[in-house]
Amino acid sequence: MIEEEKLTESLFEAPNIDQQERMVEAILFASSKPVTIKEIIGRLPYGCEPEKALKNLKEKYKSRGINLVKVGDCWALRTASDLSFLMQKETVEVRKLSRAAVETLAIIAYHQPVTRAEIEEIRGVSVSRGTIDLLMDLDWIKIGRRRVSPGRPVTFAITQNFLDHFGLESARDLPGLKELKSAGLLESPPPPGSSVPGELLEGEGEDLQSELFNEEKTI
Amino acid sequence: MIEEEKLTESLFEAPNIDQQERMVEAILFASSKPVTIKEIIGRLPYGCEPEKALKNLKEKYKSRGINLVKVGDCWALRTASDLSFLMQKETVEVRKLSRAAVETLAIIAYHQPVTRAEIEEIRGVSVSRGTIDLLMDLDWIKIGRRRVSPGRPVTFAITQNFLDHFGLESARDLPGLKELKSAGLLESPPPPGSSVPGELLEGEGEDLQSELFNEEKTI
């Protein structure tokens, strides 16, 4: 009787946590790209809750040569960055980005979602098509939702791949983000003289709308 | 003095075994191919003896989702072989059978054994090879006996699997057109309010016809 019960259990219950850890480990190890929680769940046997396993694994790998890192809503195994000196062989020659490209990337990352006009306002020069194309090619930026404002301009935002490349868990972890925000440097106030009450209202409405839109998008 | 000695040590002596394990781990993880001992030695700091580290790692990874394996005289990290099922992602796509396929199948079911030419005559269009192949693949139709007529064309008939799938005991259980109509299963039902006496007469004639039709079918 006990035998039978055990069998039923193993058929219908999720594997134990050790086994789940092994499975999550294997799934993440096999992929060179970060894997979403959703995909992990989809590949694990029915009933697994990988969050716990991921937490345990992260702890276990903390001091090892490979680390478990969170990238947005994905997870990935990456070599510890203090060992980069061993990796000359694997290092890929990264093309040096132009100042324009680096600045544009930073503005998109810190101000996202941001329109081309806003980038140009901040940099004081026009953004060339080539710069945007290059950043798109690198899969560091993507086109976001359209702004609900006259002309419905597209916005740009950073990608999962950007987070992965720069070892960021989320856009909130961008270096110095908090300081910039509290210093008001991530805002785009209209120049004085143009801030007639009507326009201000319009701006507010837009913000509200773009927030609504954002929610829509995440559905 | 001791301090100084320690510094000298760390400069000229090999990293401790834990550190060596981390390094070997990272090298194996990042490498696109299994790595020879020689190469590992070449990439580690001077004085390392990776054999020990490899042995330790092999032991540590033994029960994990990733295993350290020796391939010839190379070493590689691999997902544990008992977890290979996680590396497959099976997706089942449910597709509706195309209109052509359903119609062809229906004709075969109602008229079996039936030749391709006869199917084409009823449908009014030619039957594609792909349709027949698909129905054969699904094991819903089979090739029946050859017709004793010029060219000796093959006929098609339905299979036991067909009957199982559609929950029929035999092809004779398929409802006739008359029943279809009374069950309201026909498309384009006659316009409502058309039951004037004249039409009633027509209805009687119809009964006669569908009976004739039924007889035809059983031939």
Next chain:
Amino acid sequence: MVINNKHPSENFGSNSFSSELMPSDELIVDLDGFEGPMDLLLSLSRTQKLDLMKISILQLAEQYLDFVEKARSLKIELAADYLVMAAWLAFLKSRLLLPPGLDENEPTGEELAAHLAFQLERLQAMRDAAAKLMARDQLGRDFFARGNEEKVEKIKRIKYEASLLDLIQAYARTKTKDEFRPFVMDRDDVYTIEQALERMRGLIGYTIGWIDISTFLPDGWTSSAGRVRAATASTFAATLELAKNGDLELRQSDSFEPIQFRSKGTNK
């Protein structure tokens, strides 16, 4: 003042200036190195050796105008946006020097200066952020992904679905697809009374004398016994109807003899 930037801008190439044309001069201007007037302003502001938040915008405006003036005296062709900025800074300068105007809706010089200071600070902040970002550990340079990716084997199974209802409906569809008539009796061999009446009404006025019904059948209805029967019956029924209305007379000399009719109108 030495301004020389080694990174040529990708956006600003319209300057005809080349430093080789210049005799040795304390002012070496390489405008190609600047990404527009804001960039130039930011560089100039650094010469004040002050915290960006404390720089004198008035002084900066003067520096810029001085720069533009020198460029002009050296016959350097300046791009339009540099000149627009120069004009705006000249305006700002006058605002800052003159007492505030009476119009309260007009922004004051201080407000305009504050906004420019903010823009400069923001641009500098973005540059610093960009530097910090690029200084981070990067994938493929400082940390690495799995070198030998294991492909997830994708097994796709297609399951075809069809219900008995689909099947039955498909069959009904094929059997009834031409001008769908829901179980209407096939009328090929049926000549209705309505048809006969209509035809009789049209033709009766032109008839003279007694006519055998059997010779008055419509064209094409004498080809088969069935059609003859149908047409005869309907035509006879039609004559009865017309006789009842008084449009024609009927006669039959004896049982099973031909039935004849004639138009009543011909008698008159």
